[in-house]
Amino acid sequence: MEHITLLIGIVIVTALVFDFTNGFHDTANAMATTISTGALKPKAAVAMSAALNLLGAFLSVEVAKTISGGIIDETAGIRPEVIFAGLVGAIVWNLVTWLAGLPSSSSHALFGGLIGATLVSVGTNGVHGDAVVMKVLIPAVAAPIVAGLASMAATRLTYRLARDRAEEDTAKGYRAGQIASAALVSLAHGTNDAQKTMGVITLALITGGVVAPHADPPLWVIASAGLAIALGTYLGGWRIIRTMGKGITDIQPPQGFAAQTGAAATILASSHLGFALSTTQVCSGSVMGSGLGRKGGVVRWSTAGRMAAAWVLTLPAAGLVAAGAALLADQGDWGIAAVAVLALAVCGVIWMLSRRKPVDHSNVNEGPAAEPAGVVTAALQAVAPPPAGPVATEPATAPAIPAPAMAEARLTDPVGAAPVIADPVTADPVAAHPHGTHGTHEKHGTKRRAKAGSAAG
Amino acid sequence: MSIDWAALGQVFGVTLVVTVGIVGLFTLGIVGTSRKPHQEGEAVAAAGPGGAARAGAYACFALCAAAVAYGIYLIVAA
Secondary structure (H helix, E strand, C coil): CCCCCHHHHHHHHHHHHHHHHHHHHHHHHHHHHHHHCCCCCHHHHHHHHHHHHHHHHHHCCCCCCCCCCCCECCCCCCCHHHHHHHHHHHHHHHHHHHHCCCCCCHHHHHHHHHHHHHHHHCCHHHECHHHHHHHHHHHHHHHHHHHHHHHHHHHHHHHHHCCCCCHHHHHHHHHHHHHHHHHHHHHHHHHHHHHHHHHHHHHHHHHCCCCCCCCCCCHHHHHHHHHHHHHHHHHCCHHHHHHHHHHCCCCCHHHHHHHHHHHHHHHHHHHHCCCCCCHHHHHHHHHHHHHHHCCCCCCCHHHHHHHHHHHHHHHHHHHHHHHHHHHHHCCCHHHHHHHHHHHHHHHHHHHHHHHHCCCCCCCCCCCCCCCHHHHHHHHHHHHCCCCCCHHHHHHHHHHHCHHHHHHHHHHCCHHHHHHHHHHHHHHCCHHHCCCCCHHHHHHHHHHHHHHHHHHHC | CCCCHHHHHHHHHHHHHHHHHHHHHHHHHHHHHCCCCCCCCCCCCCCCCCHHHHHHHHHHHHHHHHHHHHHHHHHHHC
16 A cells, blocks of 8 residues: 555545545435435435445445446556546536536446546547447436336336225335335445446556556455445435425325336346446436326426436536546646646535535425426426316416425324424525515415314314 | 347336336235225225235235345345
């Protein structure tokens, strides 16, 4: 270990930071629907996910031999600077999408960053174009479709089978099933994504001659990668959880169960059959599918559209940032220092911006951020009136649905119910939506109070 | 450049069958262990499930648990 140079040390720290952002970016995959259906309390959900991520990091003995799955030619003169620049690109993009509350693939950000940095430092011969199409583009299209269709079919089936059963009888069972599926997703995530960071660190150590080529990652690498991802998961990307759990569609226990099971099945099937799909895209797709599978379910396509835009942008955006960083880092020591300082500054600014409207475990379930999304959906509905039937009443009350649904979910827990219901009413600042939403808000409030009253009575 | 349609199709097929199968099984388990539907105006309280239904439901849950165990096996062995 005494041969670790400063540069390799920086790369290791950066890799761990990426691992951390990866963790809190992807908490939503396993836990968003679990939290929004009330299967687990927010804090308990992230704690469980973090523990399973840590466990997952230690589970697999298979070494991540290639950090990029063959997308970049790692023998074509990849140096620690290139890895560093790629990581910076991935971290910055992860933070930007987190600030926007958009679930985007951390793996794609890492790929994009490494591709961008390699293009600048090594040239086009360092990147395998075929592999980019096979490993990034096609999975990005396939993942939401595969997971979405499976979840949609499963949601239809489960509602049909249980159609003559009372909701309060089945909700408990569904929640238990959902927790099991979510645990599987967390475990798989820890194994896959912590391995990536281990691969990056090991590669940096190999390039520095600290460990022999093809060596297993040292134990401290495994432990630190597992801890970084678990810590990130525990702190929770509440913004992304809110988007996935509440923003895409309103999820009820049967849907949450179907979506989470679909996601777990897709991830395991795809990684086992050698056609790796992005966890994030699988989970988003299955949530959408479950939204489509329920009668009267509404998928907020504006949110889905923003997500899709983020997916398309992930690779080029992370690549661009990384390319700039690589350009600077190639200038020598001062360039690397400049990249580090700039990256820290960007992270600081993003964090400060996030404090303006903090989202944490206490308000994670408070419905979709009612800002532009509401306007867009309203406009969409004005242009294209939905078909008749039960759906017709939906648009007008759409923003109000999450609240009563939540209240109902919480009411099964009589002790916790009162404070939880009282809380959103008072904590729903009208100031957060300055214009035009007063009407829905009042409806909101009265509905909630009515629910609370009937529950107390 | 060759797109591996076979692998993609396989993933799709397996995912669909496994997801629908497990969700279906689990739902049968829930249905088997929950109370019979309560008719409006009926004086009798909703009846609990019979012994056979309960046994079948537990079998469904056991199959789901086996599927989860296989999933964990896949993660560990991968």
